Amino acid sequence: MTRPSGMPGRDCPRCPRLVAFRKAWREREPDWFNAPVDSFGSPDARLLIVGLAPGLRGANRTGRPFTGDYAGDLLYATLKDFGFARGDYRASADDGLELVDCRITNAVRCVPPENKPMPAEIATCRDFLAATVKEMPQLAAVLALGRIAHETFVVAGGGRRSQYPFGHGRTHALGALTLFDSYHCSRYNTNTGVLTPKMFRDVIGQARKALDAAKA
Ligand code: SF4
Secondary structure, three states: OOOOOOOOOOOOOOOHHHHHHHHHHHHHOOOOOOOOOOOEOOOOOOEEEEEOOOOOOOHHHHOOOOOOOHHHHHHHHHHHHOOOEEOOOOOOOOOOOEEOOEEEEEOOOOOOHHHOOOHHHHHHHHHHHHHHHHOOOOOOEEEEEOHHHHHHHHHHOOOOHHHOOOOOOOEEEEOOEEEEEEOOOOHHHHHOOOOOHHHHHHHHHHHHHHHHHHHO
């Protein structure tokens, strides 16, 4: 099999359960995106943010990561505050929002039922994550949103999960890269107080500081 680029085709056939779910939603909502969601932002960015998977009514509907559901409200507002985004976020892929030195992708590119990808799907889509990382020549920092994003990124880079345990606010050195961990900025996590906006700001602020220091 040829090595995949960082972007799967619209009809990527690799995960049968997700293909069936995608097909069902194409029939139900033909105006939605309903396809693997591409990364957002330039491959020349130094920061890569890795989320879990497209939300059904978020990225799966709009076609842009974290766009159209609550997680995007918190993520993009915080990125703007730290200079990683500019423009107005209006929950639509054509709102003109730009990322600055930052790129956003997902561990799994197709929407999973109940927002829960299976381990085999995470492993299968990891090829696209690894290819995404490879196409970023200036990558210096990665922000993993949640344990699944953290672990699949570690494995994609050839590391062992046990060597790099996930923890909110932790940082890890992976070769030349610094990996920052945060709980996922989902509505569930913020509603239950697992992640407060301040906790999230603190992690993104750490990434900002590290990148600014590297530039100086
Ligand atoms: S999740 Fe990834 S590997 Fe699986 S079908 Fe979608 S794009 Fe292909």
